[in-house]
Amino acid sequence: MRVFGMGSKAWLLNCAILFACPIAAQAAQDNGHGKNASHAAAGAHVHQISNHTTLASGAKVSHALHTASGKRVATRSFGISCVPYARQVSGIQVAGNAWQWWDNASGQYARGDRPETGSVLNFRANGHMHLGHVAVVTKVINSREVIVDHANWQSGGGVSHGVAVVDVSEANNWSAVRVELGREGTFGSVYPTYGxxxxxxxxxxxxxxxxxxxxxxxINPVPSDLRPLAERPWRTMEEVAESPSTPRHTIDLGINAGVSR
Structure with a gap:
């Protein structure tokens, strides 16, 4: 009788496990799907920026990607770094890290400072980004503005879609750019680029x-300029803040030279 009781308990336990497994699996599947759905919804509303960027001349340039409401949004997904993403999306198969692409592309791919849809914007290495960066141009707005998709601009290997990048170089040769941040109409630091x-x-x-x-x-004031000092034509917000507040003595080179004041 005792043996029968133990067998009955084992049989009941096995039945409970068999019934519980499909329920648990379905619950896990539902939780995973819900998580993905929430990421998709969040990605579609990461941020919205104004429909136009005003140029110094008063002209306005429109941004490219718009929602049904007429506002452009930048979306973000996860899981890859900038180099393999750029290779995958653009079809441009250059070896090396991002900062090596410009030289490594020589003899293989055409290069220049003229923005084109499907091209790769190549960022130089700098103090904040030692391996450089690459971004794929998805739309050219004008000679000063493009829309890009790129990966790993922020931490975590995320992919950002529909991001505005503006050329702030004096010669309009795309040697210095600022990238749109996650705030409406706001752009970040100046980054040196190859083209x-x-x-x-x-x-x-x-x-x-x-x-x-x-x-x-x-656009908004420059928070910092990551170009070499010799390439900076202006003083950034950081440099102004770090400037000494005490007056400096100057030398009068006029008629009464030699008097310091």
Missing amino acids: FIYNRPDTGVVLASVSRPAPQPS
């Missing part, structure tokens, strides 16, 4: 813009 790599053979000619430089975009 664009195009998905076509290198003919030995570097494409250059032939038109006059367009007006500088009128």
